[in-house]
Amino acid sequence: MSELDPVIHAQARLRVVASLSALGDGDRIAFPRLQELLAMTAGNLSVHLRKLEDAGYVEISKTHRGRTPATLIRLSRRGRLAFEEYTEAICTLLDPALPKEQL
Amino acid sequence: MNPDDDLPPTDAAAALRLIEDQRSATARRLVPDARLLYWPWGVAWLVGFGLFFLRFSPGDRELLRLPVWLPLTVLFALLLTAGVIQAVVNARAYGQVIGDSALRGRWYGCAWALGSVSVYAGLGRISEYLPDDLAGLVWSATAVGLTGALEMAGGAIWLDRDLFRLGVWISVINLAGAIAGPGWHALVVAVAGGGGILVAGTIARRRQRHRQ
Numbered sequence: 001m002s003e004l005d006p007v008i009h010a011q012a013r014l015r016v017v018a019s020l021s022a023l024g025d026g027d028r029i030a031f032p033r034l035q036e037l038l039a040m041t042a043g044n045l046s047v048h049l050r051k052l053e054d055a056g057y058v059e060i061s062k063t064h065r066g067r068t069p070a071t072l073i074r075l076s077r078r079g080r081l082a083f084e085e086y087t088e089a090i091c092t093l094l095d096p097a098l099p100k101e102q103l
Numbered sequence: 104m105n106p107d108d109d110l111p112p113t114d115a116a117a118a119l120r121l122i123e124d125q126r127s128a129t130a131r132r133l134v135p136d137a138r139l140l141y142w143p144w145g146v147a148w149l150v151g152f153g154l155f156f157l158r159f160s161p162g163d164r165e166l167l168r169l170p171v172w173l174p175l176t177v178l179f180a181l182l183l184t185a186g187v188i189q190a191v192v193n194a195r196a197y198g199q200v201i202g203d204s205a206l207r208g209r210w211y212g213c214a215w216a217l218g219s220v221s222v223y224a225g226l227g228r229i230s231e232y233l234p235d236d237l238a239g240l241v242w243s244a245t246a247v248g249l250t251g252a253l254e255m256a257g258g259a260i261w262l263d264r265d266l267f268r269l270g271v272w273i274s275v276i277n278l279a280g281a282i283a284g285p286g287w288h289a290l291v292v293a294v295a296g297g298g299g300i301l302v303a304g305t306i307a308r309r310r311q312r313h314r315q
Contacts, residue, residue, distance in 0.1 A: 004111075009111045009112070009118075010108070010109050010110065010111055011108045011109075011110060011111070011112055011121065012108035012109065014112065014118065014121055014122065014125075015121060015125045018121070018122045018125035018126050018129070019125050019126070019128075019129045021126065022125075022126045022129040022130050022133065023129075023133070023200065024202065024203060024204045025203070026202045026203030026204070027200050027201065027202035027203060027204050027205070028200070028201050028202050029199060029200050029201075030199035030200075030201065032199065033198070033199035033200070037128070037129055037132055037133075038125075044108070048108075065201075072201055074202075087119075087122060090115045090118050090119050090122075091119065093115040094115050094116060094119060
């Protein structure tokens with residue numbers, strides 16, 4: 001499986017990207033909620049988010065909700081595309097005969 | 104940092120399983136259980152309008168001897184409870200998700216609140232000139248009509264077939280009840296309306312489970 005995208009092809013980051021892909025297109029999720037959904041430590045999640053951000057796969061924005069600072073995360077267009085391609089590649093590996101429309 | 108989680112999944116099947124599990128777990132947590140959104144309203148209509156029918160029955164009869172204040176009080180208490188449940192369930196599911204979905208939800212909530220206030224303000228001024236049975240019919244037919252219209256609109260906003268169909272159903276039975284007249288309207292709304300909401304909740308839940 002050497003041709004698979006190395007950024008996504010790691011268990012923790014695959015989980016992060018898969019979770020973010022379940023959000024609506026125009027939505028962002030707050031860091032603590034994402035952390036809770038993934039059951040990861042804050043430090044661990046930060047490390048993987050940074051790698052995904054460096055690859056241009058996630059967008060991280062800092063904002064204020066009332067007076068508390070909040071970190072919001074979403075999959076970038078590029079990240080969504082990379083995730084779709086990754087899923088497609090996995091499915092082709094599992095069943096090369098499967099036509100793409102059925103994936 | 105967990106030493107293993109930078110490693111790739113063991114094989115393609117494990118990767119696919121991981122994707123599917125994670126996506127469905129996220130969807131389960133971010134989408135509220137449809138039963139909690141529909142059923143409290145269904146119960147409120149079934150019981151509230153049911154009591155209304157039994158106390159203020161067609162032809163000025165009284166099928167069940169109840170205090171005059173009871174049906175409306177029960178109806179409002181149950182509607183309020185359903186509203187609170189809906190708010191809590193939505194806040195839990197969508198809390199800390201910011202963006203288009205939150206905006207849609209907020210504006211849709213505004214449409215309900217402001218729409219109700221503006222419609223009822225006009226109604227309040229008219230209904231005092233009507234006999235009791237007709238005033239009751241005008242109030243409930245307007246409330247139910249507004250509900251049907253907003254549910255159809257909600258279906259259009261979220262492309263939610265179940266919600267849209269429920270809106271159509273509520274609008275049609277409201278029409279039938281209004282034609283049938285005072286008393287009968289409450290019976291139609293209780294049984295077909297409340298029952299319809301309960302059924303819609305069951306169908307929506309089944310669709311959710313299938314998707315997850």
